[in-house]
Amino acid sequence: MKKLANYIDGVDFAPISNHYINNFNPSTGDVYSLIPDSDERDVEMAYEAAEKAFETWSKSPSEKRFKILNRIAELIDLKNEELALAESIDQGKPIWLAKTEMTRSAQNFRFFATAAMQFNSESHTMEGHAINYTIKSPIGVVGCISPWNLPLYLFSWKIAPALATGNCVVAKPSEITPMTAYLLGEICNEAGLPKGVLNIVHGLGPKVGNAMVSHPNIKAISFTGGTATGKHIASIAAPMFKKLSLELGGKNPNLIFADCDFNKAVKESVRSSFLNQGEICLCGSRILIERSIYEKFKTAFVAEVQTYTVGNPLLDETKIGAIVSQAHFEKVLSYIELAKQEGGNIICGGTVVKPEGLKNGWYISPTVIENLSYDCRCNQEEIFGPVVTLTPFDTEEEALMMANSTPYGLACSVWTENLTKAHRVAGAIQSGIVWINCWLLRDLRTPFGGMKQSGVGREGGWNAMNFFTEQKNVCVKL
Ligand code: NDP
Secondary structure (H helix, E strand, O other): OEEOOEEEOOEEEOOOOOOEEEEEEOOOOEEEEEEEOOOHHHHHHHHHHHHHHHHHHHOOOHHHHHHHHHHHHHHHHHOHHHHHHHHHHHHOOOHHHHHHHHHHHHHHHHHHHHHHHHOOOEEEEEOOOEEEEEEEEEOOEEEEEOOOOOHHHHHHHHHHHHHHOOOEEEEEOOOOOOHHHHHHHHHHHHOOOOOOOEEEOOOOHHHHHHHHHHOOOOOEEEEEOOHHHHHHHHHHHHHHOOEEEEEOOOOEEEEEOOOOOHHHHHHHHHHHHHHHHHOOOOOEEEEEEEHHHHHHHHHHHHHHHOOOOEOOOOOOOOOEOOOOOHHHHHHHHHHHHHHHHOOOEEEEOOOEEOOOOOOOOOEEOOEEEEOOOOOOHHHHOOOOOOEEEEEEEOOHHHHHHHHOOOOEEOEEEEEOOOHHHHHHHHHHOOOOEEEEOOOOOOOOOOOEOOEEOOEEOOEOHHHHHHHOEEEEEEEEEO
């Protein structure tokens, strides 16, 4: 069985413990590879390699960083099929979606490669008697920790700006989906990334992630994952005065007003609920619908959901693949049970699916629930699976009250043809990202992140580049 290795100082290393963790294929439920069960000793090795590489990399011309990161992007594009297959097998997502994500991972590298060429210092003059200039320097060795839902996409979203700004990186993918991060090591060598600039340590969050967060010389942590983990990380990093970027959970509302473009709102709301099995932090999981169109919307929504086929992720016609792990599969099912106890009506799905030849895989049919109060647990807690609730509202105020009622504030989508209302609602919604008459339309230059318990800080564009730098202002009296 294939044994994955850590990527340290440009070389594949077995974990020092020589212990491995089973890596499951969620579509079959079988173990298909082994992942290093690394610990703080491997993290230390990775840190030392990064520290050694920092002197040269941090002083390298931006054009060199641009060329190498751009080459990584080209290689990801060239290997799109191979990487997409690896991602689909590892994560359970449909292969067509994995291909799109590989393209977007390449775009992350390309975007931040060009950002390296454009990133500049600022200068402020004080009416002719002084001038300030702000130097932006790389921080040093930084840590990037990413989750299992969009493995290479979110891994590259952090690593690319960290490298573009001249930092050296110790990175950890989720131990549930390590495969494309492992393959990225080979790509970095092929692209000529100097040894030690990027180091990838595989293993469990409480061991490897914890060792990174508590390492005294890893000076910044960029983390994407669950809110509980983010809270734990903050409790370790804050007293050490580390720079911290946290992209956490969400419980995102879609607000459907009666004056929306009905067909588009239905189609996009279904997509926003079930893309990637509902395992995207930006998924709309609470559909709030103006009462006058509630029944019509519900009927059309369920009809659209029923066109979503669940099954083998490697088949092109599959819309919904496998749930990422047995533990997550059980968690999602437990929320469907909870919804029943909370008085919900399952109007579609809610069942375990056993596709032909894949009886031991983890599949759940797309589930639509109504008749739940806006403040019950199923409407307040992140389920992160193919489960969505429908709730009617009577007024804009009530829709906003429900939308803003959760501890999260990551994203929302608003559906109305009334421009004034769209802007008013966008202003009143407590979330870092508002989509009007669309969903998941991403421009990499825009700030990305959440309010409340959905995170701290913003990624994307100059936000990410600034996060990975120390800024020093120099004031010169003329
Ligand atoms: P987790 O918080 O469980 O894990 C995220 C990463 O942190 C993994 O690499 C994990 O390792 C690691 N980790 C776990 N424990 C620790 C620890 N004590 N110290 C340091 N690192 C640790 O999240 P999931 O992987 O379950 O991802 C799903 C969550 O991510 C959802 O809540 C989702 O909303 C959120 N998310 C947020 C996004 C955003 O941009 N706001 C985007 C995508 C997802 P391991 O897996 O090996 O345990």
